[in-house]
Amino acid sequence: MEILFGLVKTMRPKQWTKNLLLFAAILFSNNLFNFYLLKLSIAGFMLFCMISGNVYILNDLVDKEKDKLHPKKCMRPIPSGEVSIGQAIVFLFISVLSSFYMSYKIGFLFFLVGLIYFLWVTLYSFVLKHVVILDVMSISIGFVLRAVAGAVLIGVRISPWLLLCTFLLSLFLALHKRKSEMELILSGNKTSRKILEEYTPELLNDMLHIVTSSTVMAYALYTFTASHSIYMMATIPFVIYGIFRYQYIIHKKGLGENPELVLLSDKPLIIDILLWAFCCTIILYFI
Structure with missing residues (x-):
């Protein structure tokens, strides 16, 4: 249970508030009280929490040694040794497959945006975060993709x-x-x-x-x-x-x-x- 708790912690649940942007589409398209679309948006929110959480695990795996130098990041499960690299990789593999499979089942365009988001943030972790100005702009594009995901999920124009x-x-x-x-x-x-x-x-x-x-x-x-x-x-x-x-x-x-x-x-x-x-x-x- 401690390992599972550490793995979930690595997915940064506190960061999942960013995924609330998926609800912008249903709010501003006047569909908030359409319960079918609302349930769809809630499901999409939960899936995007998994997808974004997978990115955080990948990021911690890549930055393990660097994070050990940070006064706060060194306390995260992977840099601190609470979760081993092998455990994180296995969990990441299962989580990525399950989240994208469910995303595909819920809607192809939503799956596509989720995949683009995952690849974009992965590119950020390896390349773009080392490029001045593009690093902060890349973070912003990730937020925009969240908003787009909410729109394509319920089939509305944002x-x-x-x-x-x-x-x-x-x-x-x-x-x-x-x-x-x-x-x-x-x-x-x-x-x-x-x-x-x-x-x-x-x-x-x-x-x-x-x-x-x-x-x-x-x-x-x-x-x-x-x-x-x-x-x-x-x-x-x-x-x-x-x-x-x-x-x-x-x-x-x-x-x-x-x-x-x-x-x-x-x-x-x-x-x-x-x-x-x-x-x-x-x-x-x-x-």
């Missing part, structure tokens, strides 16, 4: 504006993650990321200024062009507050390296996200 907002918001999170990792180096801690040598605090700040402004503007433009534009604009303050609150947290509490912890632990931010989702639902379905 707004290009929402894809753009997803890309920019995830880029915002990725850049803050790099900035937090950079601060670890400046404080004297060792790091396993060579790519950080290509960045400077000034460069990251300049990039964040552009991306933060672009994210707010893109979402505002989406609300202007939405079918319920007059009322959807009422959700803009929630987006602005969420961005500001996130920046406040990472500057005051130093959690930018682990954005999933922020989403799971900060009550004001959780309430803001829930209020945003509630307002979107009311506007889209009842007004």
Whole structure:
């Protein structure tokens, strides 16, 4: 049981909150109360959690030695020795086959997007994370693929504006993650990321200024062009507050390296996200 717990832990359950993006399609396509499509989306969410979890296992296998140098990553099951390489490989093989088989059964296009996501993030683990600028953009593309997977799963068209907002918001999170990792180096801690040598605090700040402004503007433009534009604009303050609150947290509490912890632990931010989702639902379905 301890080994199984370690293997599940290696799949990063806390990171699975990112896969909630799959529900964007059913929410904004006015199908939230279609219970067949809702069950389909829930099944897709669970499968994508498995697929993304497989990527994390692969990533830990590749970065085992480097992660031993990191003050926090060294405590993960594979770098710490809690789970052996052989056990992780066998579990990964079974999990990959089962997750893609079930994805194929649920829908070919969903399977295809899931496969592209797996290959893309694998390419990121081996190549793209070592290329400056492309490393953070690759992370954002992974988020966009999640949103696309949710759309093809239920057979609807997702707004290009929402894809753009997803890309920019995830880029915002990725850049803050790099900035937090950079601060670890400046404080004297060792790091396993060579790519950080290509960045400077000034460069990251300049990039964040552009991306933060672009994210707010893109979402505002989406609300202007939405079918319920007059009322959807009422959700803009929630987006602005969420961005500001996130920046406040990472500057005051130093959690930018682990954005999933922020989403799971900060009550004001959780309430803001829930209020945003509630307002979107009311506007889209009842007004």
